[in-house]
Amino acid sequence: MEIFEDLVIESNRSIRETMVVVDQNGRGICFVLDNGILVGIATDGDLRRALLRGLTLDNPVSDAMNRNFTALPVTSEDKLIRQTFSTRLKIIPLTDESGKLVDIADVQRSHRIPVLEPQLAGRELEYVTDCILTNWISSQGSYVQKFEFMFEKMHPEMHAVCVxxxxxALHLALLALGIGExxxxxxxxxxxxxxxxAVLYCKATPVLCEIDPNTWCIDVLEIKKLITSRTxxxxxxxxxxxxxxxxxxxQVCEESKLFLIxxxxxxxGSSWNxxxxxxxxxxxxxxxxxxxTISTGEGGMVLFRDPEAAKQARILRDHGMSPGKRYWHECIGFNYRLTNLQAAIGVAQMERFPEILSKKLEIAERYNALLAGVPGISRLPFTQPNTVHSNWLYTVTLVPNISRDELMRRLLMHGIDTRPVFYPLHEMPPYVNFKRSDKLLNSKEISICGLSLPSSVTLQAEEISYIATSLVQELSNC
Ligand SMILES: Cc1ncc(COP(=O)(O)O)c(C=O)c1O
Structure with missing residues (x-):
C-alpha cells in the first residue's frame, strides 16, 4: 500500500504534471522527491507564481518548487508536531534521518496511522450545537442526565454520576464508599x-498486586496473600x-468483606459470562x-450499586453542597462536574456504541488472523472463555530478543504510531515504598515486551493489513 502517492512527485517531472497531482489530491500542495528524499514543496501558489515569472508548463517542477520548507523528524513528539501547525501550515512532512519522506502529519492526525483517535461520526456536532443555541454549555442541562441515564441502562442495577x-471518578468512588486514612x-x-x-488522594494506602501472566489483570490468588485487617x-x-x-x-471480596471497585x-463494553x-x-x-473507546474529550463516569453512595458522590462532585439547601456545604467537596457540552458528545457517542464495539472486535479479529504464528511475536491478546474483550488497545508481546523501542521507531518510518505498555507501578519513584506482592515478575515482563498497535475504530481493513505487513517486515530487522 503506497502511503501518499497522491501527494508526491519526482523533481524531474513537469509543472504541468505537478498541477495535475495538486488538482487531483485537492490539498493544494505536493511534496517533491528526489529518489524518496524530500527536496521541495510545490503549492498551488508556488506553481502559479512560477508561471507568472515566465516558466512554462513544461519546465521541471524543481524550477518552481519552494526549497525553504518546514519538515520535522518522524520521531518528533506529538506535541512538537501540533505546535508547528499554524493557520498557514496545515500539513507537515515527516522525514527520517536521511531526509526521506516517510509520513505526513495534518491538523487531524500527527501520524498517518495514529494509535487511537476518536470517531465523531454521529450526532456529536448537532448535539453540541444544540447546547450552544440553547445556551446550556455548563454542567446543567439535559445531556448530562441523558448521558447518565444511558450508562444506567447499559449497566443494570448501577447508579451513574458523570464527572x-x-x-x-476513581477518587469519588473511593470517597463515597468511605475509604480514607x-x-x-x-x-x-x-x-x-x-x-x-486516586487511592493516595484519599490518604489511603495502596498495596501493589502481581498480575496474571495471561490476562494481565490483577492475580486473584495474589490478592488473598495481601489482605490484612486494614484492607x-x-x-x-x-x-x-x-x-x-x-x-x-x-468471591474474594465477599469472603473478606471488601469493597470491589x-x-x-x-x-x-467488555463482559464476563x-x-x-x-x-x-x-x-x-x-x-x-x-x-x-468513546470520548468526550475529557470526561468520566462513576457507577454505584448503593443509591446512597451515588447521592454522596453527587454532593462531593458539586463542592459538597447540600442538594436541598443552596450554598450550604455539608462537607469539603470538589468541582468534578462534566459540562453539558461534553455530555452532548457522550450521548452521541453512546448512540453509536454497538457499532463502535463491533468495529473494535472486528479490528482485533483481523489482527489475530494476520499476526498468528508470526516469528517475533510471543503472544496475541489472550482469549478467556465466555468473555468479551473489547480490545480498547490491541496489544501483543514480543519475544525477549526483539528491541521493542527500535521496532516502534522503525514502524514510525512506515507512518505507523504504536505505544509501549505501562511501566510497573512499583518501579516508579512515588510508588517504590508501598507494600506489594513478593514477586512482580509478570508486570515487569509484560511492561518490557508489550506493544500496542493502532486500534482506532476509524481503521480500514487495508490499513490493518498494511500495519501487519510492516510489522512482520520490521520484526525481522530488529
Ligand atoms: C486504567 C485507567 N484508569 C484511569 C484512567 C484515568 O482516566 P482520565 O485520563 O480520564 O483521568 C485511565 C486513563 O487513561 C486509565 O487507563
Missing amino acids: SNGTV GDEVIVPDLTFAASIN KAVMPVHLYGQICEMEALR EDCAEAL KKIAGTFGDSSTFSFFGNK
Whole structure:
C-alpha cells in the first residue's frame, strides 16, 4: 500500500504534471522527491507564481518548487508536531534521518496511522450545537442526565454520576464508599498511574498486586496473600479491554468483606459470562479521554450499586453542597462536574456504541488472523472463555530478543504510531515504598515486551493489513 502517492512527485517531472497531482489530491500542495528524499514543496501558489515569472508548463517542477520548507523528524513528539501547525501550515512532512519522506502529519492526525483517535461520526456536532443555541454549555442541562441515564441502562442495577475525567471518578468512588486514612486498597502493579493516585488522594494506602501472566489483570490468588485487617477495597483494572476474573474476584471480596471497585476506563463494553464490566462490584469507573473507546474529550463516569453512595458522590462532585439547601456545604467537596457540552458528545457517542464495539472486535479479529504464528511475536491478546474483550488497545508481546523501542521507531518510518505498555507501578519513584506482592515478575515482563498497535475504530481493513505487513517486515530487522 503506497502511503501518499497522491501527494508526491519526482523533481524531474513537469509543472504541468505537478498541477495535475495538486488538482487531483485537492490539498493544494505536493511534496517533491528526489529518489524518496524530500527536496521541495510545490503549492498551488508556488506553481502559479512560477508561471507568472515566465516558466512554462513544461519546465521541471524543481524550477518552481519552494526549497525553504518546514519538515520535522518522524520521531518528533506529538506535541512538537501540533505546535508547528499554524493557520498557514496545515500539513507537515515527516522525514527520517536521511531526509526521506516517510509520513505526513495534518491538523487531524500527527501520524498517518495514529494509535487511537476518536470517531465523531454521529450526532456529536448537532448535539453540541444544540447546547450552544440553547445556551446550556455548563454542567446543567439535559445531556448530562441523558448521558447518565444511558450508562444506567447499559449497566443494570448501577447508579451513574458523570464527572470531569476517569481519575476523579476513581477518587469519588473511593470517597463515597468511605475509604480514607489507615485503609489499604489493593491495586494491580500494571496499570495507568491514575489507579494508584486516586487511592493516595484519599490518604489511603495502596498495596501493589502481581498480575496474571495471561490476562494481565490483577492475580486473584495474589490478592488473598495481601489482605490484612486494614484492607478495605480491591480495585481491579480491566487492562486494555481484557476483563478480570470477575467471579473469583467477587468471591474474594465477599469472603473478606471488601469493597470491589472496577476500573473500567479501558473496558467499556467488555463482559464476563454476558455480564457487563462495571456491574460486578460496589462501584465502577470509566474514562472518556480522547483516546478511549468513546470520548468526550475529557470526561468520566462513576457507577454505584448503593443509591446512597451515588447521592454522596453527587454532593462531593458539586463542592459538597447540600442538594436541598443552596450554598450550604455539608462537607469539603470538589468541582468534578462534566459540562453539558461534553455530555452532548457522550450521548452521541453512546448512540453509536454497538457499532463502535463491533468495529473494535472486528479490528482485533483481523489482527489475530494476520499476526498468528508470526516469528517475533510471543503472544496475541489472550482469549478467556465466555468473555468479551473489547480490545480498547490491541496489544501483543514480543519475544525477549526483539528491541521493542527500535521496532516502534522503525514502524514510525512506515507512518505507523504504536505505544509501549505501562511501566510497573512499583518501579516508579512515588510508588517504590508501598507494600506489594513478593514477586512482580509478570508486570515487569509484560511492561518490557508489550506493544500496542493502532486500534482506532476509524481503521480500514487495508490499513490493518498494511500495519501487519510492516510489522512482520520490521520484526525481522530488529
Ligand atoms: C486504567 C485507567 N484508569 C484511569 C484512567 C484515568 O482516566 P482520565 O485520563 O480520564 O483521568 C485511565 C486513563 O487513561 C486509565 O487507563
